Amino acid sequence: MSLVKPHGSDVLLPLLLEGEALAAEQARAQGLKKVLISSRESGDLIMLGIGGFTPLTGFMGKDDWHSVCTNMTLSNGLFWPIPITLSTSADVADTIAIGEDVALVDSETGEVMGTMTVSEKYSIDKSLECQEVFRTTDPAHPGVKMVMEQGDVNLGGAVKVLSQGEFPTKYAGIYMTPAETRKLFEEKGWKTIAAFQTRNPMHRSHEYLAKIAVEICDGVMIHSLLGALKPGDIPADVRQEAIGVLIDKYFKKDTVVQSGYPLDMRYAGPREALLHALFRQNYGCSHLIVGRDHAGVGDYYGPFDAQHIFDELQKDALITQPLKIDWTFWCNACGGMASTKTCPHEEHNHVKVSGTKLRKALSEDEEVPDNFSRPEVLDVLRKYYAGIAKEDRAKVELKGHSAK
Numbered sequence: 017m018s019l020v021k022p023h024g025s026d027v028l029l030p031l032l033l034e035g036e037a038l039a040a041e042q043a044r045a046q047g048l049k050k051v052l053i054s055s056r057e058s059g060d061l062i063m064l065g066i067g068g069f070t071p072l073t074g075f076m077g078k079d080d081w082h083s084v085c086t087n088m089t090l091s092n093g094l095f096w097p098i099p100i101t102l103s104t105s106a107d108v109a110d111t112i113a114i115g116e117d118v119a120l121v122d123s124e125t126g127e128v129m130g131t132m133t134v135s136e137k138y139s140i141d142k143s144l145e146c147q148e149v150f151r152t153t154d155p156a157h158p159g160v161k162m163v164m165e166q167g168d169v170n171l172g173g174a175v176k177v178l179s180q181g182e183f184p185t186k187y188a189g190i191y192m193t194p195a196e197t198r199k200l201f202e203e204k205g206w207k208t209i210a211a212f213q214t215r216n217p218m219h220r221s222h223e224y225l226a227k228i229a230v231e232i233c234d235g236v237m238i239h240s241l242l243g244a245l246k247p248g249d250i251p252a253d254v255r256q257e258a259i260g261v262l263i264d265k266y267f268k269k270d271t272v273v274q275s276g277y278p279l280d281m282r283y284a285g286p287r288e289a290l291l292h293a294l295f296r297q298n299y300g301c302s303h304l305i306v307g308r309d310h311a312g313v314g315d316y317y318g319p320f321d322a323q324h325i326f327d328e329l330q331k332d333a334l335i336t337q338p339l340k341i342d343w344t345f346w347c348n349a350c351g352g353m354a355s356t357k358t359c360p361h362e363e364h365n366h367v368k369v370s371g372t373k374l375r376k377a378l379s380e381d382e383e384v385p386d387n388f389s390r391p392e393v394l395d396v397l398r399k400y401y402a403g404i405a406k407e408d409r410a411k412v413e414l415k416g417h418s419a420k
Contacts, residue, residue, distance in 0.1 A: 017207045019198055019300045020335045024071040024094045028194055028298060031073065031130075032065035032177040041176055045119040045128045049112060051171065052123040056162060057102050058181065059243040059279040061120060061130050064100075065177025066193040068277065068295045075102040077172030078138040085148040088290070088329075095333035097290035098149055098282065101140075102132070103167035109137050112171070122181065129179050136172035149287050152316050159283045159313075183278045187242055190256050190276045197237065197275060198300040204270065206234035210303040210339055211296040213310070215241045215281055216371030217250055217258035217397055219389040221344040223266060224353040225305050229339055233303060236272045238263070239296070243280035248375060248410035250400065252276065258396040265392055275299075283313040289322035289338075290329075297336035306338040319343065345369060346387035379409045 022028050033041050053061065063069045071094070076084065079091040081099045088097045102120070112118060112134050120130045146153045146160045155161055183191040192200070201209055210229035214222065218238070229236045238259055242252045250258075256274070263272050277295070282288050288311035293304040310322035318324075323340040342355040345368045349361040359366070369388050377384050378401050384394055401409070 019201060019207065019209075020297050020302050022067070022070040022194070022298045023294050023334070028067035028198075029070040029073070030065060030067035030177075030193070030195070031175055032180070038178060041131060042128065042178055044117075045131050045178065048117055048119040048131060050121045050128075051102075051104055051108060051112075051118045051132070053102060053120050053129065054123060054166075055244045056280040056282070057120075058122045058124075058129055060100050060102075061175065061177055062180050062183065062278040063295065064175055065130070065180060066195075066278075068194055068298050069100060070194075070298050072096075072100060074132060074174040075170075075172055076100055077136040078140070078170070080172075081138075081140060081145075081170065085145050088287075088333075095294070095329070097287045097294065098284060099145060101170050101172075103170050105167045106169050108167070109169035109171065112137065118171075120175070125181070127179055127181065129181065130175050130177040132171065132173050132175045134171050134173045136170075138170050138172065139168060140170055142166070149282075149284050150316065151285070154316070157283065157313065157316060158281075162282070181278070183242060183276075187252065187256065187276050190240070190274060191242060191278070192275045194295075194299045197273075200273060201235070201300050204235060204273075208233040208235075208302045209300060210236050210305050211292070211299065211301040211336075212236055212238045212305045213241070213292050213296075214238060214255070214259075215245060215249060217255050217374070217389075217393060218262050219369045219371060219374050219393075220346060220353055220387060221307070221369045222371075223262060223390070224344050225307050225341050226267070226272065228341060229303070229305050230267070230271045232339065235270075236305075237296075237299070237301060238272060238274045239299070240274070240276040241279060241281055242276040243278055245281055248379070250375065250397070254396065254400045258393045261392040261396060262390055266390060281311070283311060285310070285312045285317035286322045286325035290325060290334075293326075293334055293336045293338065297334060301336055303337055303339045305341065307341050308343055343368075379411075381406075 083091045084099045090096050150159045210233045308319045326338045342357045344355045345366040347354045347359045349365040
């Protein structure tokens with residue numbers, strides 16, 4: 017038995033240039049028309065570069081965009097749950113000819129991240145994309161806001177990727193490409209690997225979920241999002257340190273690895289859970305842990321919608337499968353972590369732990385119960401909050417499932 021195959025391909029299809037080809041394309045890009053790209057688009061481009069979005073060859077054209085929105089497949093029928101698109105203003109699009117090569121420039125850093133041969137220019141129904149992908153058109157939803165603020169014209173076409181941005185240096189030892197994680201799993205002799213997706217430091221429920229997966233699989237990859245988040249979320253470097261101390265103190269050696277990937281959060285709930293499973297397949301993972309309110313925000317999604325959506329897929333849509341785990345909590349009567357599936361006690365015995373509750377308590381300098389998080393993790397987080405003046409801390413509100 018070997019690792020799972022990449023999605024829609026026998027091999028990874030990275031689009032990142034190296035060596036002489038990279039130097040030549042970087043020089044050529046200097047003479048090309050520049051198109052500014054957002055943080056989300058830059059993260060998507062890097063994922064295309066490292067093979068995380070195998071088998072895509074670039075940003076989607078209109079047929080693929082529409083098919084992904086409405087059917088969760090590319091126009092050729094291959095499963096894909098979220099559009100991977102690049103937008104610009106109508107004014108910029110008017111200056112670009114079909115077939116023209118353009119340089120893609122990160123709007124925040126000014127770095128040329130890649131080049132693109134523009135094969136399509138098209139406008140989209142943004143409300144359709146939002147309703148299909150996010151299940152809402154509410155502008156307060158951070159993913160909807162992102163789509164509504166995009167340029168009015170999408171550019172589709174094949175890309176060549178020239179950079180991985182700051183990720184390899186800023187997160188050295190944590191940021192890994194799919195080729196690197198696959199090599200690591202093979203060196204460890206792991207065949208079945210569960211990915212644990214996180215944008216939060218790990219609290220006791222997260223730890224419990226990961227340990228359930230360790231019992232089932234050869235190993236677990238705690239896979240942190242390293243791209244942009246919403247205000248109030250804890251930065252990646254702090255999460256990385258907090259997760260590191262948890263692994264060192266509370267997991268058996270060689271059962272867990274920590275890694276990170278370059279995307280921004282979309283907060284697309286069920287659809288994003290599917291994307292998380294798809295690209296974890298490219299990273300070599302056979303399973304994705306899907307707990308309560310995976311990739312959710314507010315109360316836009318039911319607590320287990322991200323589990324239910326896997327049941328709607330065609331049997332061969334994905335190789336990587338969900339590990340569906342029920343609502344987990346600390347039970348005072350059990351004297352430990354449990355779930356609604358295993359605990360016989362009434363709800364008044366349960367302490368429901370969430371990343372939002374933990375962030376709110378820490379940001380307001382409140383006491384955190386011992387059964388919320390490990391003391392070593394809390395030490396790291398308290399140190400982070402101590403470095404931010406109270407008036408500068410983003411307000412953390414308990415909404416939706418995190419408030420329960």
